[in-house]
Amino acid sequence: MDTFVLVVVIGVALFFTYTNGFHDSANAIATSISTRALTPKAALAMAAVMNLAGAFLGSGVAQTVSKGLIATPAGGHGMAILFAALVGAIVWNLTTWYFGLPSSSSHALFGGLVGAALAGSVTVHWSGVLDKIIIPMVLSPVVGLIVGYLVMVVILWIFRRVNPHKAKRGFRAAQTVSAAAMALGHGLQDAQKTMGVVVMALTISGTQSGNSIPIWVKIVTALMLSLGTYAGGWRIMRTLGRKIIELDPPQGFASETTSAAILYITSYIFKAPISTTHVITSSIMGVGATKRVKAVRWGVAKNIVLGWFITMPAAAAVAAVVYGIVDLAV
Template identity: 80%
Template sequence: MDTFALVVTITVALGFTYTNGFHDSANAIATSVSTRALTPRAALAMAAVMNLAGAFLGQGVAHTVSKGLIETPTGDKGMGILFAALLGAIVWNLVTWYFGLPSSSSHALFGGMVGAALAGGTDVIWTGVLEKIIIPMFLSPVVGLLAGYLVMCAIMWMFRKANPHKAKRGFRIAQTVSAAGMALGHGLQDAQKTMGIVVMALVIGDVQSADAPIPVWVKIACAVMLSLGTYAGGWRIMRTLGRKIIELDPPQGFAAETTGASIMFVTAFLFKAPISTTHVITSAIMGVGATKRVNAVRWGVAKNIILGWFITMPAAALVAAASYYVVRLFFG
């Protein structure tokens, strides 16, 4: 195995983590920034630290990514497949970031893996894709929508007699905690996804066995790159989530973030399912907004976001498949 190919692939994987940071971490803090609970710089700094911490909380999601979606390819061809998968995900991330569309970096990565594997003749573990990716892709927005609605209804009932101005000030402070929970959950979910890719690259390169624990340096590298990407910011997506779906106030922001963080922790620890931060927080915002009145949510924007969800996996798969035919000229 060419060591250069291994180094290049790991470098590109860390590059994907960086784009994930400025792409998806914007989702985690958009509500706090839009309600002015946190300044943009403070929110980004807090999210960077919490993403770093979240990366060390578990490794179940990493094992799902490295072992449960495609059969580990071998040799130079296998490294080419992994490189093409990452390239497909990065290209789609950059396209959706440019247009301010909060698509899922996770599903871009999974689509890239499936597309590159099919192009390279590697078996796809379809049961794993269905159970860990497709089903959660449909269920997590539904759960986020309903849970966001119910959490907001509960808050409205509990604080129905409170002074509105005092309540908003209190929830603005509380949003510091809920935003930190979102960022921690994002680190728990998304840093592990890249850990799984790096581990797969190490296995392909015969550096370690598939059953070996994740090296500490892999955890640190993935966590640091995610944090750096987070601090670089994702202002376009932040505007879409924070203001274009619905004008959020602090209680609504707190409800959406609490809902999103709870779902991410449950799925990571109980089901080891790599769900999308984007799907969860976007649907939670919609559910929270619907408590105000159904037409308070700008469903036209929501429709475009949902369309992006369904396009992401096949689009990234096509880019990755096309990339593979170019990459194989170099990887063999």
């Protein structure tokens, strides 16, 4: 029975990774598709491959998730908490995908972990939640907005005397590189979050000790994220690629480059699990504001930001309910 429960929890974790992939595929490629730098099929294939590669580039974020947010609960009680947390995150992912809202799969997972832990009377490391989740959640969009704006200003200044049509052709080609960098950063950040949960499941079951990530966990998590990415989340792509602002190739390049840089810095230097959704969305807003402030559809942006703040408590509430159901059932 213990082995069966472990397999079920890991299976649900991999399904979460799949939903993460198709929910967040828009983060890496929506701008490239909207500017016609890449065809949808080529963009999805590229993003899937780069997500796969990015998953093998680090482990700092996974370790933060596996040991920095909640105390590791024991036995079947712990498995019930992980199961409930994952279900809460999946429900929120599917709900926001249905409405085309680019919310954070990462914060849905964190909210699920906290909600299930509280429902199961497991210690929550609030200092870790504050330092590694809440502060980066608030700061990363602000940084994305400001840096995106500044990068676009620099691009406009450098290319101020270049023929606009020629510049757009060049940036359309450059977007192939910036979109790939963004997809690599997405794999680096988001695959590790599920790896951290799987490591928790292995530790709770007694299958392994310590926080090292087995190679098979890296492989299957990376593959599921990549498959989900290739499935594509078209509803959210329309929101990011068109509804916030009509992007041109230089703007697309600036937003992708900004986002990729932030993802790498937070992964390697701070080991903080930030949201790729928050970063790319705020970068698009910052880049768009250089055109003119009213060019950004701030009403759409407002709804997106509200969704960001709802994500963690909503996923936490679902996870708590699921934990209660599982606890009664067993």
